[in-house]
Amino acid sequence: MFSGIRDRVAVVTGAGGNLCSEMAKALAAEGAKVALIGRTVEKLDAVRKAIEAEGGTAVSVPADVTDPVQVHAAGDAVMAAFGPCRILVNGAGGNARGAITTVNSFVAEELRDDPGEVRGFFSLDPAEFSRVVILNTTGTMIPCQVFGRQMAGNDGGAIINIASMNSYTPLTRNSAYAAGKAGVENFTRWLAAYLAPAGIRVNGIAPGFHPKPNRDGPQRDRDGNLTERGLRTIENTPMKRFGTARDLVGTLLWLASDEASAFVTGVTVPVDGGFVASSPV
Numbered sequence: 503m504f505s506g507i508r509d510r511v512a513v514v515t516g517a518g519g520n521l522c523s524e525m526a527k528a529l530a531a532e533g534a535k536v537a538l539i540g541r542t543v544e545k546l547d548a549v550r551k552a553i554e555a556e557g558g559t560a561v562s563v564p565a566d567v568t569d570p571v572q573v574h575a576a577g578d579a580v581m582a583a584f585g586p587c588r589i590l591v592n593g594a595g596g597n598a599r600g601a602i603t604t605v606n607s608f609v610a611e612e613l614r615d616d617p618g619e620v621r622g623f624f625s626l627d628p629a630e631f632s633r634v635v636i637l638n639t640t641g642t643m644i645p646c647q648v649f650g651r652q653m654a655g656n657d658g659g660a661i662i663n664i665a666s667m668n669s670y671t672p673l674t675r676n677s678a679y680a681a682g683k684a685g686v687e688n689f690t691r692w693l694a695a696y697l698a699p700a701g702i703r704v705n706g707i708a709p710g711f712h713p714k715p716n717r718d719g720p721q722r723d724r725d726g727n728l729t730e731r732g733l734r735t736i737e738n739t740p741m742k743r744f745g746t747a748r749d750l751v752g753t754l755l756w757l758a759s760d761e762a763s764a765f766v767t768g769v770t771v772p773v774d775g776g777f778v779a780s781s782p783v
């Protein structure tokens with residue numbers, strides 16, 4: 503049990519997703535009143551019902567984190583339901599297919615008028631690139647404004663931004679996502695210094711590789727087998743496994759607790775089985 507969380511109002515963006523649904527449940531299990539933010543109310547309601555089934559308190563507040571009008575309305579809804587936010591987890595984020603190259607480095611085919619299946623850097627869509635950068639950066643900044651204002655007027659609080667391994671070193675193929683997550687880590691430090699006089703601590707968590715269970719993606723194929731990229735990821739992770747959503751919970755609760763991490767601000771903690779610490783040759 504972490505002290506300094508019970509009865510506090512916690513807002514979790516991306517709360518309908520794989521990692522942040524677990525974070526929302528963990529905060530509720532510690533006694534926080536949790537507001538769940540995301541665009542799809544059905545996903546939020548499933549998490550809300552799971553929290554309520556365990557005796558916790560939650561409310562679904564649908565909003566797009568990149569839209570200031572919607573996030574301001576969400577801020578009003580949270581204030582009306584529970585009172586001022588004291589803990590904010592910025593988990594809404596992600597990537598987009600059109601912003602990911604299909605090759606790890608330049609190939610001559612991408613210079614052709616019709617590059618076929620190859621999507622190289624030269625054919626990335628700038629609009630998709632911007633969408634991913636904005637989701638991860640501005641989509642973190644806007645909730646910090648809206649819910650940080652509630653904290654600043656009410657004894658402060660804790661903000662936890664969700665970064666990535668890409669915050670430190672851009673992974674192959676993911677230029678937009680890497681730029682966005684590097685921005686999240688950098689912004690976390692900036693905001694920590696800025697908001698310290700308001701009694702608000704701002705920290706981050708950089709998850710390693712936590713593939714969604716039962717879903718195909720870069721790490722696992724449709725049959726659940728490791729892809730070539732998945733195999734390389736495990737090989738380059740000193741602890742030789744993927745992370746789970748649960749792996750993030752201890753760090754989250756530590757950073758959310760004004761007692762456990764009272765003097766900690768401006769740090770982003772990798773929770774990655776040692777991936778960022780290792781540089782295999």
Ligand SMILES: NC(=O)c1ccc[n+]([C@@H]2O[C@H](COP(=O)([O-])OP(=O)(O)OC[C@H]3O[C@@H](n4cnc5c(N)ncnc54)[C@H](OP(=O)(O)O)[C@@H]3O)[C@@H](O)[C@H]2O)c1
Pocket residue numbers: 515516517518519520521522539540541542543545565566567568592593594595596597637641664665666667708709710711712713714
């Ligand atoms: N999984 C990993 O290995 C990993 C590693 C490092 C970092 N991360 C980061 O961890 C966070 C959670 O990842 P995850 O794997 O749990 O992904 P996920 O399951 O896709 O969850 C992301 C959630 O964000 C919501 N979202 C997306 N765009 C939004 C918007 N504009 N406004 C509001 N909500 C929005 C989505 O719900 P709606 O579509 O309903 O809005 C979704 O439920 C992300 O920031 C991700 O970049 C993940």
